[in-house]
Amino acid sequence: MDEYSSSVCYTDFDDDGLETFKRYKPRSLDELASRTKFSKKEIQLIYQGFKQECPSGIVNEETFKHIYGQFFPFADTSSYAHLVFATFDLRASGCVTFEDFLLCLSTLCRGSIEDRLRWIFTLYDTKKSGKLTQEDFYVTIRAVYSLLGNVSSPRYDLDTIREHTASVFQRFDKLHHGYITMQDFMSFCLSDQTMVQSIDGLRTTV
Amino acid sequence: MASVAAWLPFARAAAIGWVPLAKNPLPPPPFRTPTHGVSPSSPSTSTTSVTATTVGERRCDEKIIINVSGRRFECWRSTLEKYPDSLLGSNEKEFFYDEDTREYFFDRDPDVFRVILNFYRTGKLHYPKHECIAAYDEELAFFGILPDIIGDCCYEDYRDRKRENTERLIDDRLHEDEDKIQPKPQSIRETMWRAFENPQVSTMASVFYYVTGFFIAVSVIANVLDTVACGPDPETGYPRSCGERFARQFFCLDTACVMIFTVEYFLRLYAAPDRLKFVRSVMSVIDVVAIMPYYIGLFMNQKGEVSGAFVTLRVFRVFRIFKFSRHSQGLRVLGYTLKSCASELGFLLFSLTMAIIIFATVIYYAEKSVVHTKFTSIPAAFWYTIVTMTTLGYGDMVPKTWAGKLVGGVCSLSGVLVIALPVPVIVSNFSRIYHQSQRADKMKAQRKARQTRIRLARNATSNAFVAAKKHREQHADDANSPADKNLVNPFELQHHHLLQCLELTTDREFVEMGPDALMNSGGRTSFTAGTNNMTGLSRFGSPSSRLLLNRRRWWCCGVRTRGKNSYKYSTDRANNNNNLNTDGNELDAELDDFQLPLALTPRASTTLLPQSTSTNVIQPQSTPIVGSSLQHDVVLHSNADEPLLPAGDRFDLNHPLDPEYRSLLSRKANSLSTVYEHGSGQDAALGYPTFLYAQKRTLMNKKHYHSECHVGNSPIVMLLVLTYMPYIVTQSILYLL
Numbered sequence: 019m020d021e022y023s024s025s026v027c028y029t030d031f032d033d034d035g036l037e038t039f040k041r042y043k044p045r046s047l048d049e050l051a052s053r054t055k056f057s058k059k060e061i062q063l064i065y066q067g068f069k070q071e072c073p074s075g076i077v078n079e080e081t082f083k084h085i086y087g088q089f090f091p092f093a094d095t096s097s098y099a100h101l102v103f104a105t106f107d108l109r110a111s112g113c114v115t116f117e118d119f120l121l122c123l124s125t126l127c128r129g130s131i132e133d134r135l136r137w138i139f140t141l142y143d144t145k146k147s148g149k150l151t152q153e154d155f156y157v158t159i160r161a162v163y164s165l166l167g168n169v170s171s172p173r174y175d176l177d178t179i180r181e182h183t184a185s186v187f188q189r190f191d192k193l194h195h196g197y198i199t200m201q202d203f204m205s206f207c208l209s210d211q212t213m214v215q216s217i218d219g220l221r222t223t224v
Numbered sequence: 225m226a227s228v229a230a231w232l233p234f235a236r237a238a239a240i241g242w243v244p245l246a247k248n249p250l251p252p253p254p255f256r257t258p259t260h261g262v263s264p265s266s267p268s269t270s271t272t273s274v275t276a277t278t279v280g281e282r283r284c285d286e287k288i289i290i291n292v293s294g295r296r297f298e299c300w301r302s303t304l305e306k307y308p309d310s311l312l313g314s315n316e317k318e319f320f321y322d323e324d325t326r327e328y329f330f331d332r333d334p335d336v337f338r339v340i341l342n343f344y345r346t347g348k349l350h351y352p353k354h355e356c357i358a359a360y361d362e363e364l365a366f367f368g369i370l371p372d373i374i375g376d377c378c379y380e381d382y383r384d385r386k387r388e389n390t391e392r393l394i395d396d397r398l399h400e401d402e403d404k405i406q407p408k409p410q411s412i413r414e415t416m417w418r419a420f421e422n423p424q425v426s427t428m429a430s431v432f433y434y435v436t437g438f439f440i441a442v443s444v445i446a447n448v449l450d451t452v453a454c455g456p457d458p459e460t461g462y463p464r465s466c467g468e469r470f471a472r473q474f475f476c477l478d479t480a481c482v483m484i485f486t487v488e489y490f491l492r493l494y495a496a497p498d499r500l501k502f503v504r505s506v507m508s509v510i511d512v513v514a515i516m517p518y519y520i521g522l523f524m525n526q527k528g529e530v531s532g533a534f535v536t537l538r539v540f541r542v543f544r545i546f547k548f549s550r551h552s553q554g555l556r557v558l559g560y561t562l563k564s565c566a567s568e569l570g571f572l573l574f575s576l577t578m579a580i581i582i583f584a585t586v587i588y589y590a591e592k593s594v595v596h597t598k599f600t601s602i603p604a605a606f607w608y609t610i611v612t613m614t615t616l617g618y619g620d621m622v623p624k625t626w627a628g629k630l631v632g633g634v635c636s637l638s639g640v641l642v643i644a645l646p647v648p649v650i651v652s653n654f655s656r657i658y659h660q661s662q663r664a665d666k667m668k669a670q671r672k673a674r675q676t677r678i679r680l681a682r683n684a685t686s687n688a689f690v691a692a693k694k695h696r697e698q699h700a701d702d703a704n705s706p707a708d709k710n711l712v713n714p715f716e717l718q719h720h721h722l723l724q725c726l727e728l729t730t731d732r733e734f735v736e737m738g739p740d741a742l743m744n745s746g747g748r749t750s751f752t753a754g755t756n757n758m759t760g761l762s763r764f765g766s767p768s769s770r771l772l773l774n775r776r777r778w779w780c781c782g783v784r785t786r787g788k789n790s791y792k793y794s795t796d797r798a799n800n801n802n803n804l805n806t807d808g809n810e811l812d813a814e815l816d817d818f819q820l821p822l823a824l825t826p827r828a829s830t831t832l833l834p835q836s837t838s839t840n841v842i843q844p845q846s847t848p849i850v851g852s853s854l855q856h857d858v859v860l861h862s863n864a865d866e867p868l869l870p871a872g873d874r875f876d877l878n879h880p881l882d883p884e885y886r887s888l889l890s891r892k893a894n895s896l897s898t899v900y901e902h903g904s905g906q907d908a909a910l911g912y913p914t915f916l917y918a919q920k921r922t923l924m925n926k927k928h929y930h931s932e933c934h935v936g937n938s939p940i941v942m943l944l945v946l947t948y949m950p951y952i953v954t955q956s957i958l959y960l961l
Contacts, residue, residue, distance in 0.1 A: 043311070043314060043316040043368065044316070044319075046315050046318065047315070047318045047319055059323075061319070062319050062320065062321070063230065064230065064233075065319040065320075066230065066319065066320060066331070067229070067230020067231060068230070068231075069319075069366065070230070070331075071231065073362065073365040073366040074365060085231050085234075085235075086235065088231075089231075089232070089235045089719065089722065090723075090726070091682040091683070091685040091686040092682060092683075092686060101241075102238045102241070119234075123233065123234055123237060126234075126237035126238070126240065127233060127237050134240055137240075137241075138240060138241050138243070138244060141241045142241070155245070158241070158245065159245055162241075162242055162245060162726070162729060162730060163730055165726055166726065166730060166732055166734075167686075172732065174730070174732060182245070182247065182730075185247075186244070186245050190244070203244075207244060212249045213243055213244060215249075215252075216243045216246065216249055216250035216725075217240050217243050219250055219251070219252050219253045220236050220237070220239055220240050220243070220250070220253070220722075220725065221236075221253065
């Protein structure tokens with residue numbers, strides 16, 4: 019009915035409604051175990067969880083955001099999830115297959131500190147330019163703050179975020195180039211012991 | 225939903241991106257994570273040896289065991305390999321292979337799995353009729369089977385159910401959009417339009433709605449009474465109608481009604497977003513037809529009832545009754561049904577016409593020979609045929625010859641059949657559409673309540689974190705804390721550690737949410753300095769400007785409580801809570817999505833203080849709940865029907881859980897069918913979300929629900945307006961004339 023006939027709307031549904039869904043399954047378990055640093059049992063566990071959430075074998079960005087949202091109550095996870103998704107989506111296709119997911123997870127959980135720092139650099143480098151500017155930092159920091167939602171105290175606003183960005187950028191950009199390359203980033207982080215320890219602290223047992 | 229827990233490692237891994245940005249150094253991990261000495265080479269060597277043997281085994285057919293949630297199915301490997309594109313037929317099932325028990329374990333529904341396995345065996349996929357279509361689709365997607373290979377025997381049923389479900393989803397999404405996208409109306413036009421479409425929006429709109437309804441009724445009644453005989457004409461002695469006797473009064477009344485209708489029509493025209501579309505819509509045409517006769521009558525000379533055109537115009541006045549369809553949903557449903565059953569009605573009409581012509585012709589020729597017959601021509605015989613076929617039988621035309629009587633008999637019998645055939649189709653269409661509209665109304669009412677519940681559940685997660693933090697701080701130097709750590713759920717520990725890292729990165733702290741925040745919270749926040757305005761719309765929140773209205777709606781429109789599958793009441797509880805109904809199941813389903821951290825928290829926390837009975841908050845169902853804090857009694861959704869996965873197994877292969885704890889957990893899981901929780905102040909320290917649950921309970925206790933809440937004191941206002949406005953209008957017209 020047209021919108022002028024008040025609230026209830028009825029739709030006539032014809033029989034072409036079956037959606038085709040893409041189904042993707044990964045290659046063999048053994049191959050994955052050899053390519054990544056997980057054991058077979060761990061891969062099994064990860065895959066079981068993965069498949070439960072995404073039976074079709076592919077994660078898209080929406081599902082990513084939804085999953086993130088489960089861990090951070092009241093957060094608006096879309097921005098941070100978008101950044102993370104971009105790093106996982108190795109082929110920039112909008113879908114992450116289980117293999118991509120597992121490879122990235124292997125780097126993150128079991129990789130060397132350099133690999134992880136490299137991943138962090140890619141995470142920040144939203145424009146894929148190879149250099150980090152203050153804008154990149156701002157975007158990332160804003161995304162991290164949005165994970166808090168509004169249940170935090172003291173409250174934050176855009177100014178807080180800008181301050182935070184400026185202070186972090188000062189710390190990194192020792193030579194005041196205005197941008198940070200991968201080498202600078204890595205060398206700076208490796209020299210900072212607390213940072214290395216913190217990164218190690220976020221290892222999870224699977 | 226335990227799969228969410230499986231994603232925690234991913235969430236934590238992604239969190240290393242915060243490290244360079246952190247203002248403060250991040251805390252150490254919750255428990256010692258052993259460095260994984262598993263070199264990449266060792267798994268592969270072991271697997272290669274395994275594969276060597278299994279390859280050999282695969283040559284000859286072997287029976288494989290599939291364990292689906294405890295039910296064991298066995299089949300030949302070759303059976304499964306018939307369909308290599310599916311999960312079971314390919315090597316994807318190796319991901320689910322359990323080395324210790326040498327079987328494939330799937331944590332899915334065993335009943336649906338039976339159907340799926342039958343598909344492998346017989347080649348035909350059936351759809352069990354008692355199964356929910358969404359659950360079935362999910363299972364098919366999981367096992368990688370496309371639904372369009374469902375066998376012919378079950379295909380129709382499947383399509384019908386699927387179609388209904390999709391319609392329902394579309395409806396829901398539409399209504400969700402409607403509810404969501406309601407920004408503050410930009411202009412008077414938009415406000416007016418919203419008031420016209422949704423009379424419950426404001427008092428003025430309701431008033432307008434009832435006033436127009438009243439005037440439509442008045443106008444129609446006046447039309448009817450216009451023709452009633454009112455006593456003899458004093459001059460001629462003939463009886464005359466009331467319309468003639470009280471011509472002036474009727475004219476005033478008519479004028480008043482038409483004025484109101486005209487004003488209403490022009491207001492709607494002004495407010496309509498798309499005027500052209502509005503003008504072409506059905507209701508607008510009805511409006512115009514209702515008021516045009518009056519104006520045409522004004523411009524014509526008053527010739528009395530002589531001119532036929534004038535009479536026709538009067539007839540059109542009766543179309544005003546169709547304006548009621550804006551007020552009555554049933555009428556709209558009827559109209560829509562007729563529209564959607566157009567083909568059936570067309571068929572009915574066509575077949576009737578065919579039959580009428582046939583029978584009329586035959587009876588005309590049969591009765592032609594009779595002297596002074598009434599059947600003077602075939603069209604004249606049409607009347608007889610129609611009257612006979614619809615079994616009216618006025619008796620003004622009767623066949624006299626025996627042939628004619630025979631034809632007449634056949635005619636009446638066939639009439640019954642032809643008319644009875646399409647009628648059930650129309651009736652079922654009407655019923656379906658009517659129920660759809662009923663359900664849409666009900667859903668709208670429950671949607672707000674549902675969203676509250678979702679918000680509550682999310683709230684509880686964050687509060688659990690804050691409470692656990694407080695507890696940790698309080699018991700930091702307590703000698704018991706290492707022991708506690710062992711007993712608390714590792715998932716929860718790691719999740720809390722993750723949230724802690726976030727806190728330290730941003731130098732903020734999570735706080736407990738009060739009841740006010742219930743209404744304020746949502747996804748997006750706006751970044752205005754220092755305030756917590758919610759601009760824009762989150763998934764669940766609403767603009768703060770509409771908060772007041774929404775708050776009233778929530779607290780007066782409660783939700784029916786439910787879940788006879790989830791809640792089993794002890795007698796004490798029943799006595800205390802005789803308000804609770806036990807039907808409907810949406811609460812559980814909603815909370816299901818968010819129950820993982822929640823369900824684990826209380827269960828795990830029971831073992832924190834297994835001995836202290838004074839504040840022991842979770843008791844199995846057998847013991848009655850005593851204590852003065854009964855009024856804080858809270859019911860949590862219990863998913864005790866699902867076996868609680870021993871969390872240790874899932875998360876840390878190198879850090880096994882205390883076997884005692886594990887058995888305790890499994891015992892609790894099996895024995896508990898309801899999880900109760902006392903809420904009181906000191907329990908916050910133990911990690912229980914407290915007063916929020918009491919609030920949830922209050923919401924759940926409200927037994928009644930009604931689909932729309934009327935705002936404010938409108939009935940009184942309406943009554944006043946209704947009594948005085950027509951009086952004022954008619955008086956003013958009389959004064960003017």
